[in-house]
Each structure stands twice: as structure tokens, then as C-alpha cells.
Amino acid sequence: ETGVTQSPTHLIKTRGQQVTLRCSSQSGHNTVSWYQQALGQGPQFIFQYYREEENGRGNFPPRFSGLQFPNYSSELNVNALELDDSALYLCASSQGQGTLYEQYFGPGTRLTVT
């Protein structure tokens, strides 16, 4: 098990609602990345936060936003939920920015939008 935790484990929301997912990074890690993994697909990079600043973003609309706090924990916020947002959302922490640093993944939050 990694030291990365995510909450909640599962979540059911209605289309149009807003959701906040949370991630606590592993001790000593200052970088958090978020991924969306649709059923039967590989993870897709949403964005990364390094020392509280966004540091790279994938091909996701602005209704996907995030925060990183001084203790390096992070939130992923999704506004105006759509059915296609149903997925497993993974958080990964690392000691530095960029993928050359090994990423430690949390167990994920499974979001279902109805």
C-alpha cells in the first residue's frame, strides 16, 4: 500500500451537480497529479499541482479544477457534471514535478453520474 489516500471511496451524483474529491499525498511528496480512468480504459492525465501551483494540464475542460494546500494535499472539483464524467479518479503523489519522479497512486474514487 502507498501512503496516498483518497476520499470518498465511492460517490453517486446527478447530472449538473458539482463534486469535490480529496487526496492526501504521501509524506515528503510535494507534487500531486490527478487522472481520470474510464471503464476499460487507461488513465488520462487531468492536471498536476506542484507546490500549490498548477503545473501542466491535460485535455480537460475548465469545469475540472483543482487546488493544492500547504500540506500538499489536493482537491479535484468538477462542476456541471455530465454522464461521461463517470469514472475512477486517481490521485498520484511524487517527490517532484514531471513524470521522471516515481508516482505513487491512491486507490481512487469511483464517481457515478446519473
Added chain:
Amino acid sequence: AQSVAQPEDQVNVAEGNPLTVKCTYSVSGNPYLFWYVQYPNRGLQFLLKYITGDNLVKGSYGFEAEFNKSQTSFHLKKPSALVSDSALYFCAVRDSRYSSASKIIFGSGTRLSIRP
């Protein structure tokens, strides 16, 4: 544009036999290549990476991968499969020209099933 392909949705191997999970990639610059494993209801777990140097990379749990630049491949291998190796395996690639993590691309995954 970057891309990565895992041509097999599922690989079935008998315990004790060697296993190979295939991955091919496409990048414009030099590739950084990764393998991850995902167990049910768990996040991804890092297995190994190729950045530069020796084409044969050794990783966790006895896995290794061979970087082949001419064939643009990075196949995952293990000499003797265990039932506990049964899981979903993902290959990922990033173009070394980009420093941001935003450019990492994952394959669609290969489900490895090891029968006793």
C-alpha cells in the same frame, strides 16, 4: 503526436511459464517509457521505467522490460509467471522533449491471467 498501443486486451499464461505483455509507442523525440500494474479496487502501482541507458530494464516482482528503438516497442516480460501476477497492466509513454507531466499517455491496458 504521442501514442501508445497495447495490442492484446488479454494474455493467458500457465503458472511457471514465461509471460510477455506487448507495448508499442509513437513519439517524435526520445521516449520515456513506464509500466504500471493495477489490482482490483486498487490504484496503479509502478513496476519499472526506461529513461536512457541499458535497453533491458529490471523492475519490481521479477518483471523486466526491453526497450527496442527500431521496433518502437517496450514489452514487459517475466521468466516464470505466478498466479499472483494476474492483474491489469498499463504501458505509458512520454516524449522526453516535454518536461510537464501533462504529456504522459497511458495505453488501454492488458489483462494478464495466470492459470494454476
